[in-house]
Amino acid sequence: MRAAAAIERYLASPALSDSTRRAYRVDVEEFVSWLESSGTALDSVDVRTLAAYAAELGAARAGRNPRRLAPATIARKLAAVRSFLRFTLGPAKVPDARLAPRRPRRLPVAPTQDEIDAELERLGSGDPLAIRNRALAELIYSAGLRSREAVELDLADVDFDGEAVRVLGKGGKERVVPLGEEAAYRLARWLEVRPELAAGAENALFISARGRRLDTSTVRRLLPHPHRFRHAFATHLLEGGADLRTIQELLGHSSLSTTQVYSHVDGSRLRRVYDRSHPRS
Numbered sequence: 001m002r003a004a005a006a007i008e009r010y011l012a013s014p015a016l017s018d019s020t021r022r023a024y025r026v027d028v029e030e031f032v033s034w035l036e037s038s039g040t041a042l043d044s045v046d047v048r049t050l051a052a053y054a055a056e057l058g059a060a061r062a063g064r065n066p067r068r069l070a071p072a073t074i075a076r077k078l079a080a081v082r083s084f085l086r087f088t089l090g091p092a093k094v095p096d097a098r099l100a101p102r103r104p105r106r107l108p109v110a111p112t113q114d115e116i117d118a119e120l121e122r123l124g125s126g127d128p129l130a131i132r133n134r135a136l137a138e139l140i141y142s143a144g145l146r147s148r149e150a151v152e153l154d155l156a157d158v159d160f161d162g163e164a165v166r167v168l169g170k171g172g173k174e175r176v177v178p179l180g181e182e183a184a185y186r187l188a189r190w191l192e193v194r195p196e197l198a199a200g201a202e203n204a205l206f207i208s209a210r211g212r213r214l215d216t217s218t219v220r221r222l223l224p225h226p227h228r229f230r231h232a233f234a235t236h237l238l239e240g241g242a243d244l245r246t247i248q249e250l251l252g253h254s255s256l257s258t259t260q261v262y263s264h265v266d267g268s269r270l271r272r273v274y275d276r277s278h279p280r281s
Contacts, residue, residue: 003032003042010087027080045085046093054078110235111228116141123222125186128193129209133222135183135190136206136214140226142183143167144233144251147219147226153205155191160184169252177250 007028011021031053035042040049057074069077085094111119120137124130140150149167157166163179179187190206199211206214219226234247248255 003035006042006088007032007084010084013087023076024080024083027077028084030077031081031084043089045089050078050081050094053081110231113232113236116229116232119223125189128196131186131190131193132197132206135186136219137223137229138180138183138186139165140219140223141229141233142180143177144230144237145177146170146230147216149252151204151206151214151216151219154203155205156203158187158205160188167252171254173252173254175249175252 007025010028011025016024032042034053034056035045035049038052054074057069057077082094120134120141123133123137125134136150139145140147143165145167146169149169152168153165158179159165160179163184164176165179167175167177169175194207197207197209197211199207202211202213204213208214208218223229230251234251237247237250238244
């Protein structure tokens, strides 16, 4: 089996996005090059071959190789190789055994309230675009939205009377989150000037200078790390006394274990609760 042709057939699969295709090409070509250097034919790859390759990547991580690889990078490279082999050789020849190193648990670093206020003030509130930017940021923080959730909102998703926002999250899961007073005020201001930018019958809540729905790249330009606002939303709720189940629902997490990372962030609050609640504190 010619490896180069197999790579091209795999990368031509419509199941791969353009960004995945670019990243996986490098990963798969590196794997095939390693196979050739070790004298292993592509169609003879088995679990021992994959384990040996994983060890090679791990050696790079440990510094015994000029390339130092993070656990996430190793995991991606192995995922690319597995996907390529399943496509090329069939699922039966690709083991499901864990090969990548464990990723260290990274706790979210949430900005303080003062830092959030400073970032929001930096956006200004003068012309229509500045008003839009402030409303967008306020809503992300007020409702704990992901960037994609924010840009996919339609006008009808905001209920000013009910003080709520209807959000379509991951996996098509819908949730309703409260609309804070400051976010409602900023959204109302944005809707007053939105007609100056609107083009045709665009139904998006947030639109560009040309009247089209915003994309997530625009959000990242305005807020270099928009997910920090979501972390701040969860952390500040926890600091204010909200329980993890409530925060789970508001964030749209399917599992409480995903939300529980925030219980490790606010250790000072947990100590206060313990001191106030436990008879032997």
